[in-house]
Every structure is written in structure tokens, then in C-alpha cells.
Amino acid sequence: MKETRQLLGKLGEEAACRALVTRGHSILCRNFRCRFGEIDIISRDRDAIVFTEVKTRSGLLFGTPAEAVDRKKRMRITNSAIFFLKQNNINESFCRFDVIEVLNKGGKLRCRHIKNAF
Secondary structure (H helix, E strand, O other), X not given: OHHHHHHHHHHHHHHHHHHHHXXXXXXXXXXXXXXXXXXXXXXXXXXXXXXXXXXEEOOOOOOOHHXXXXXXXXXXXXXXXXXXXXXXXXXXXXXXXXXXXXXXXXXXXXXXXXXXXX
């Protein structure tokens, strides 16, 4: 069961990357890990650095995927983003935090991009 969830998560991240590229983003990094946590996708959207959390679900029994991005998760992402910016000497950029919800509907992945989610 864990392997199935991991596969679904990986497929969701692939779908989210494709959706971002289609919208004009340049992918800078995927699965950035540091001592504070992980950021699924870091991209550039024109003049903004975008830190994106991808949440993939096969149903809504436990709420929408975005509802899983709680305060604790947002803090880990924010601290990881600060670390990424410092590590890469990025000082003068506008930053944005997005969430992409991916729902598996009958084997078809549907993405919902929530800009400025937090």
C-alpha cells in the first residue's frame, strides 16, 4: 500500500511539473531537501521564484489535497525556501508559495493550481 501511495505521489509530481511548464514556468529544482524539510518543485515564473507543494489524492474522503498543507507543513516549506534562497545567493527575487492539487479520477490525473496558497 505504501508503494502504491509513493507511485501515485511520483505520478502527481510529474503531472504538476508538466502543468507548470505548460504555464510557462522553468523548473529550477525538484525534491529539494535540507535540514528544514523538502520542497517538491522550485520554479521560475517570470520574475518570481515559486515554491510548490504537490498533494496527490485518489479521492476526497479525507478532504481536499490542499487541506493537508497545514501550518506545520507551511512552516517547513517556508524555512526550506529561505535556506534554498540563501544557499543559491538569491537576494532580490519575488517569491511565491503555490500548491498543486492532483486528483486521480479513474486513472486520469487532474491538476488544480492554487497560486499564492500561503
